[in-house]
Amino acid sequence: MANAMQTVGIAFFLNGREVAANVTPGQTALQLLRGQFGLTGTKEGCNEGDCGACTVAIGRWDGGGREFRYRAHTSCLVPAARLHGTHVITIEGLGIPENLHPIQRAFLDSHATQCGFCTPGFIMSLFCLYARNPDPSRAQIGEALEGNLCRCTGYESIFRAAASIAGVAGQILPPYHEPVAQALAGFDRRLSFAEAPLPQGAEPMDYHRPETLERLFDLLWRIGDCERYRIIAGGTDVVVDANVKRLRFRHLVDIAGIPGLSEIRGTDRGVSVGALATLTDVTEHRLVSAKLPLLRAVVSRMASLQVRNSGTLAGNLATASPIGDAATAALALDATLVLATKMGERRVPAGSFFKGYRRTELCAHELITAIEFPEQDGPWDFRKSAKRGAVDISSVCTAMTARLDGSKVAAIRIACGGAAATPVLLAGAAAAVLGRELAPAAIEQAAQAAAAEVAPIDDVRGSRQFRSALVRNHVVEHLSKLL
Ligand SMILES: Cc1cc2nc3c(=O)[nH]c(=O)nc-3n(C[C@H](O)[C@H](O)[C@H](O)COP(=O)(O)OP(=O)(O)OC[C@H]3O[C@@H](n4cnc5c(N)ncnc54)[C@H](O)[C@@H]3O)c2cc1C
Ligand code: FES
Ligand code: FES
Known part of the structure; x- marks a missing residue:
């Protein structure tokens, strides 16, 4: 049909009922929920994953079908087509004014809301936390809420509300949860496609x-x-x-429907992270915690929980952003990227992958299928300087791995993001200490070499001089850890 556009037929559970919709390829879950379903409790703020006002819970069978798990997602970043075969819970699905959900009640009782614009997002983030963890620590509550911004209430009363939920944790899951989870166990994952008239323009x-x-x-x-x-x-x-x-x-x-790409598994040398493993999968996996503590530390500081629940490590590397935090980890850990095309597979060290500003070694039609990391076997350190502790990209981030032979540096890699057109290895800084006893003079030499080998730019996250000073200071802090 001339002037036609494609539509994608999806079916999913929305709060307590099964629904169907024809969505367009560019449509987001937020647009679908607010527009077609009139669920305007899910708010649109920034539309770029920063504020958390649009947070909803998306439930699906995880871990090869072993556990039905709700995760918080910023619906402004979720393609509507991705909702197929999931369970979406919005604020309307938790409680109504005459019959509030315990988390909503806690917000009311603790005076944790004023204008209320951010409140549905906070409540949905807490819902996902308490649905899995009935007695979270303050740090875990903080992590669950790091992607939710409030401009007017003040966070202390929100934390008070969050902490008070522990007493009613058994009442968190809505009554429709169990039948929906069972219905989704055998759900037909195939999408249907149709055409509709193309709107003008x-x-x-x-x-x-x-x-x-x-x-x-x-x-x-x-x-x-x-x-x-x-x-x-x-x-x-x-x-x-x-x-x-x-x-x-x-x-x-x-590429989310391609099986096998989400796997994180042990290898002869360390750990392989599949291209579809999310940043959350990385932080939660026991092999990563045991064998790659640096990777875990870096990924835990990326974005917010909502963004980590969607974003992948491979996607972060593929963007080749000069401030991509995962690139810093991949360089310091001497990771290898597995790249595949129709013709076969090849392996490229992270050190050769970044070619220039947002340019990579990826050829036409080539996909990263996995990232292979050798197991860590020595001291390491990671520093991220950003304007905020969470949901902020780095002004500068650096990561170090090292091996000591007595008091001498037997091997060292220091990677840096935010101070050149691509994430880089600080070869000069490493050379200044390699094979030497570490002493303040050697550390100073390495720090000066580091500042000399980067070429930062001026932008809103810091001037050239500020970034050079950060690189220098990060290197001093890394190396001081080896003393
Ligand atoms: C609010 C917010 C905060 C953020 N904070 C940080 C932060 O602190 N630190 C940081 O480093 N990043 C941050 N990011 C960036 C982002 O989350 C990451 O870059 C993310 O990891 C990208 O992964 P993705 O799967 O979402 O990629 P997508 O958006 O799906 O894809 C990104 C690019 O990579 C390509 N691509 C994806 N997968 C592959 C593959 N397997 N093979 C080849 N090409 C592929 C896509 O074509 C696209 O060009 C933030 C983003 C947001 C929205
Ligand atoms: S609208 Fe701000 S995170 Fe989605
Ligand atoms: S209550 Fe107004 S923004 Fe949070």
Whole structure:
């Protein structure tokens, strides 16, 4: 049909009932919930994952179908098509004014809301926390709420409300939870596609969700021109580009349906993280905690819990952002990226992957399928300087891994983000201490070498001089840990 656009037929559970919708490829879950379903309790604030006002709970079977788990997501960053086969709970699904949910009641009793704009988001984040953990610590409550901003109430009363929920934790899950979870166990995951008239001025976009790597590669070869499609994994960069920069692509290629890519597994040398493993999967996995404490520390400081619940490690590396935190970890840990095309696989060390400002070693139609990390076996350190403790990208972030032979430095890698066009290894700083006894003079030499080998820019996150000073100071702090 001329002037037609594709629509994607999805079915999911929304609060207590099963619903169906025809969504467009570029539509977000937030637009669907507020527009088609009239659930305006889910608020639209920034539309780029920063404020948390649009937070909803998305439930699905996790861990190979072992556990039904609700996770908090910023619905402004979730493609609506991704809701297929999930259970979405919004603020309306928890309680109504005549019959408040215990978390809503706690907010009221603790005076934890004023204008109320942020409140649904806070409550949905706490719902996901308490649904799994009936007795969280203050630190865990803080982590659950790090992606929710409030401009007028003040966080102390919100923390008070959150802490008071522990006493009623048994009443957190709504009565419809169990039947919905059972219904989703055998849900038909296939999407249906149709066409609708293209609104005036709109550009057509097709959504693809290949179910195998072979089908993905065939599709990409068929589309041909790399400029015509965009791969989407977690979507936390792609959807921001669409919402804020208004970028449009003829084809959106969703790789979330390809099995096997979410796996985190042990290897002969360490740990392999699949391309679809989310940042949360990385922080929660026991192999990462046991064998890659640096990676865990870096990823835990990225974004907010809501964003980590969607975003992937591979997606962070693929963007080649000069301030991508995961790149710093990959460089310091000497990770290897597994890249695949229709023709086969190749392995590229992280040190050769970043080619220039937002340019990588990835060729046309090539996918990162996994990132392989050797197990850590020595001291390490990570420093992130940013304006805020959470939900803030780095002014400068640096990571170090080292091996000591007595008091001499037998091996060392220091990686730095935020101070050059790409994340870089500070080779000069490492050379200044390699094979030497660590002493204040050697540390000073390394710090000066580090400041000399970076080329930071001036921007809102810091001037060139400030960033150089940060790099220098980070290196002093890293190396002082080895004394
Ligand atoms: C509020 C907010 C805060 C953030 N804070 C931080 C932060 O503190 N530190 C930080 O480093 N980042 C931060 N980010 C950035 C973001 O979360 C990461 O870059 C994320 O890890 C990207 O992964 P994704 O799966 O969402 O990628 P997507 O958005 O799906 O994709 C990003 C790009 O990578 C490509 N891509 C994805 N997967 C693959 C693959 N397997 N192979 C090849 N190409 C691929 C896509 O085509 C696209 O071009 C933040 C983002 C938001 C919205
Ligand atoms: S509207 Fe701000 S995070 Fe979604
Ligand atoms: S209550 Fe007004 S923004 Fe939080």
